[in-house]
Amino acid sequence: xxxxxxxxxxxxxxxxxxxxxxxxxxxxxxxxxxxxxxxxxxxxxxxxxxxxxxxxxxxxxxxxxxxxxxxxxxxxxxxxxxxxxxxxxxxxxxxxxxxxxxxxxxxxxxxxxxxxxxxxxxxxxxxxxxxxxxxxxxxxxxxxxxxxxxxxxxxxxxxxxxxxxxxxxxxxxxxxxxxxxxxxxxxxxxxxxxxxxxxxxxxxxxxxxxxxxxxxxxxxxxxxxxxxxxxxxxxxxxxxxxxxxxxxxxxxxxxxxxxxxxxxxx
Amino acid sequence: xxxxxxxxxxxxxxxxxxxxxxxxxxxxxxxxxxxxxxxxxxxxxxxxxxxxxxxxxxxxxxxxxxxxxxxxxxxxxxxxxxxxxxxxxxxxxxxxxxxxxxxxxxxxxxxxxxxxxxxxxxxxxxxxxxxxxxxxxxxxx
Numbered sequence: 001x002x003x004x005x006x007x008x009x010x011x012x013x014x015x016x017x018x019x020x021x022x023x024x025x026x027x028x029x030x031x032x033x034x035x036x037x038x039x040x041x042x043x044x045x046x047x048x049x050x051x052x053x054x055x056x057x058x059x060x061x062x063x064x065x066x067x068x069x070x071x072x073x074x075x076x077x078x079x080x081x082x083x084x085x086x087x088x089x090x091x092x093x094x095x096x097x098x099x100x101x102x103x104x105x106x107x108x109x110x111x112x113x114x115x116x117x118x119x120x121x122x123x124x125x126x127x128x129x130x131x132x133x134x135x136x137x138x139x140x141x142x143x144x145x146x147x148x149x150x151x152x153x154x155x156x157x158x159x160x161x162x163x164x165x166x167x168x169x170x171x172x173x174x175x176x177x178x179x180x181x182x183x184x185x186x187x188x189x190x191x192x193x194x195x196x197x198x199x200x201x202x203x204x205x206x207x208x209x210x211x212x213x214x215x216x217x218x219x220x221x222x223x224x225x226x227x228x229x230x231x232x233x234x235x236x237x238x239x240x241x242x243x244x245x246x247x248x249x250x251x252x253x254x255x256x257x258x259x260x261x262x263x264x265x266x
Numbered sequence: 267x268x269x270x271x272x273x274x275x276x277x278x279x280x281x282x283x284x285x286x287x288x289x290x291x292x293x294x295x296x297x298x299x300x301x302x303x304x305x306x307x308x309x310x311x312x313x314x315x316x317x318x319x320x321x322x323x324x325x326x327x328x329x330x331x332x333x334x335x336x337x338x339x340x341x342x343x344x345x346x347x348x349x350x351x352x353x354x355x356x357x358x359x360x361x362x363x364x365x366x367x368x369x370x371x372x373x374x375x376x377x378x379x380x381x382x383x384x385x386x387x388x389x390x391x392x393x394x395x396x397x398x399x400x401x402x403x404x405x406x407x
Contacts, residue, residue, distance in 0.1 A: 106296070107293050107295040107296040108292075108293035108295070108296055109293060109296035109297075111292060111293055111296075113291050113292065114291060114292030114293060114296070116291070116318065125291065126345075127344075143344065144291065144318075144342070144344075145291045145318075195293065246348065249343075249344045249347065250317075250344075251317050251318070251342065251343075251344055252317050253291060253317055253318045255316050255317045255318070256314070256316040256317060256318070256319070256321070257317075257318055258375055258376070258381075259291075259292045259297055259318070259319070259339075262297050262369055262370075262371050262373065262381065263292060263293065263296045263297050264296065264297070264370050264371045265296045
């Protein structure tokens with residue numbers, strides 16, 4: 001077993017220990033002191049802590065890569081860490097609030113993700129995303145919940161005249177300095193904005209502002225407006241971490257999704 | 267080799283507990299009962315390396331010699347592989363103790379195995395090697 005794998009397994013063991021309330025704290029504290037003494041990578045450790053899948057995986061440092069035309073290159077395998085859980089308080093209209101309440105009361109049994117349907121935009125679960133950028137196209141490959149993809153057209157084309165409703169929407173992007181601004185429309189109303197069932201309508205309009213301040217980080221400011229479901233636009237941010245040694249992997253959700261028939265709710 | 271835990275991991279554990287993240291593609295609470303914990307001791311029948319969740323099948327023999335198979339839902343193969351696991355990480359016939367949560371509906375899987383969600387697996391040598399919980403709302407205790 002490689003050292004990296006051993007470390008990963010130890011991470012799993014530690015999390016298991018937490019879940020079963022084993023007394024790992026004393027061991028952990030002694031190592032924390034050692035880390036503090038060495039002063040190495042404390043900031044990186046802090047942010048990595050937000051990613052349960054890779055708490056021990058360092059996020060690389062260095063300048064953000066550039067495309068030949070000088071624009072930032074957002075390509076890479078990114079983990080959302082726990083940032084996908086952060087939406088803030090979305091200002092819902094009464095009907096949407098009621099629907100949200102019902103979905104929570106049902107313990108999210110009807111979450112489309114549980115039925116192997118796409119997560120939509122901007123929802124992302126813990127699954128990785130791979131960004132592949134060319135001068136005229138950004139492709140975002142989702143490892144999960146099912147394999148799905150977004151094509152963000154950077155060639156100046158306008159939105160489709162009308163389309164959908166679509167699970168992943170119609171996305172076009174343009175550069176605002178070093179920030180890629182992605183505009184997405186024509187989303188369906190079937191996806192949930194979080195695992196608890198935060199609803200939206202088919203008038204959801206999403207604007208994502210992607211920045212890569214350095215090699216290892218992707219900062220995304222997301223503004224959602226939905227005149228049918230929200231009372232006003234809502235903006236929140238997420239930070240993804242680069243995982244240069246990882247790759248997105250096959251994930252065929254319907255292979256053995258026995259969960260669907262056992263999701264009973266309350 | 268000495269066990270090493272780092273500060274990030276400790277913080278991570280705290281966050282994991284605090285954030286109640288979605289570790290699965292479905293709601294844990296809609297499928298499993300966090301109040302119905304179970305601990306079974308048996309032998310590995312197989313580690314089924316399938317999506318969206320790997321399953322650990324465990325054969326449990328009662329006093330009369332009758333064997334009952336349990337099916338424990340685990341993380342996805344992708345998540346497990348990033349923790350250093352592969353499809354051969356549990357050997358058939360290996361003795362294990364599995365802690366988990368029962369399925370709410372009490373219904374077996376199609377093959378007749380008892381349906382539960384794994385939280386941790388302890389190997390014969392006492393090592394707790396694996397967190398298989400796919401709970402998106404991991405119980406606080």
